[in-house]
Amino acid sequence: MFRQDPLNTILALGSGFTPTAVRVTATLRLPDLVDQGHRTVAALAAETGSDEQSLGRVLHYVSLLGLFEETTPADDGADADEQAEKQYELTDVGRVLLSEHPSNLRRWLDYDDPSRAMEARFEPAMGRLRDAVRTGLPVYEQAHGRPFWEDLEAHPDIEKSFNTGIARIANRLVPELARIHDWASAGHVVDVGGGNGSLLLKLLTEHPGLRGTLLELDSVIREAKDTVAPVADRCELVAGSFFDPMPAGADTYLIANTLHNWSDRDAARILGRCAEAVVPGGKVLVVERLLDSGKDPVMASYADLLMLVLLGGRERSMADLRGLGAGVGLTLTGSKRFELPGHWLVEFTREEAR
Incomplete structure (x- = not known):
């Protein structure tokens, strides 16, 4: 990544300037401008309204990080400013910061983008990583005075950014989840903590023989009524917590991008409630990002x-998920x-004899 000796690599990785310089690059849309043909410091400074020398110093730094390829034309004997002669080409790393990149990462790093309110809210908590390492406990409340979910409720703009x-x-x-599992063999799916019902709507629309139940908090259920209206005749909305007994008797329980929010103890409680509710031989489906997926490990x-x-x-x-499931009879x-990248659909089956 860094074209440095090991000592300087560690200095760059540990320096506060590294994330800041990358975010300045994203905010000024430098990858977009280079991709459009503005390849000199002078041209980029003019396009962004920046001080040419200062911008050149940032461009040099992020080029060393691998975002751009920095080149200097051959010396023709002229006394031109070397800084102005430098030209920049995007690398594969830098292309990830293009505005049209499917990851949408540029907006996530853009200081001026209002949609990144949630990510900006994360940063004070991230700065307390040392305390989290010492205690094993979350530190969001230390940073903002409220636990994470309560803080979202208190700041509608941040909650909107998070939900987006x-x-x-x-x-x-x-779309892929609706395709990769054998939903045709399922009769009734309970979407556990399924948000506004958009996933359940997709499943029920594509599989007319399937019935569904959405289990969510009361405040979310009110929003979900409109979402699932097209399939309301096959969809029940149930207000409740997934730590309490769930609607019982379905053959499939789906938990998507939820278990990772919880400690092992609480994740096992959620799976245990699913195991209690699902019919013998039924399925509990977990969608999660896996640490050992082999893709996107960073x-x-x-x-x-x-x-x-x-x-x-x-x-x-x-292996972690296998162990959690085994502990509750799955x-x-x-x-x-x-x-x-990194996401998996993991299938558990309830043991016939429990």
Whole structure:
């Protein structure tokens, strides 16, 4: 990553300037501008309204990080300013910060983008990682005075930003989830903590023989009524907590992107409630990012630390999930990888004799 000796690599990785410089790059849309043909410091400074020398210093730094390839034309004997002669080309790393990149990462790092209110809210908690490492407990409340979920409720703008981010992930997972599992053999699915019902709507629309139940908090259920209206004749809305007894008797219980919010103890409680409710031989389906997925390991590890500081939860390996399931009478019987890097559909079957 860094074209430095080991000492300077550690200095760059540990320096506060590294994330800041990358975010300045994203905020000024430098990758977009370079991709459009503005390849000199002078041209980029003119396009962004920046001081040329200062911008050149940032460009040099992020080029060393691998975002751009920095070149200097051959010396023709002229006394031109070397800084102005430098030209920049995007690398594969830098292309991830293009505005049209499907990851939408540039907006996530853009200081000026109002949709990143939630990510900006994360940062003070991330700065308390040392305390989380010492105690094993979340530190979001230390940073903001309220636990994570209560803080969202108190700040509607931040809650909207958070929900937008979650929706982006869900929108990428939902079509594939509807396709990769044998839903035709299922009769009744309970979407546990299923948000506004968009996933359940997709499943019931594509599989007319399927019935569904959405289990969510009362405040979310009120919003979900409109979402699932097209399939209301096959969809029941139940207000409640997944830590309490669930609607019983379905053959499939789905928990998508939820277990990682919780500690092992609480995740086992959620799975245990599913195991109590599902019919013998029925399925409990878990959609999660896996630490040992073999793809996108850095993002999985990043998300793992984020769960620690925000909620005291964690990303897990396949072995972790197998162990949690076994503890509540569920046997891991299958898994399928999503195209979205790191995400898996993990299938548990309730043991016939319990």
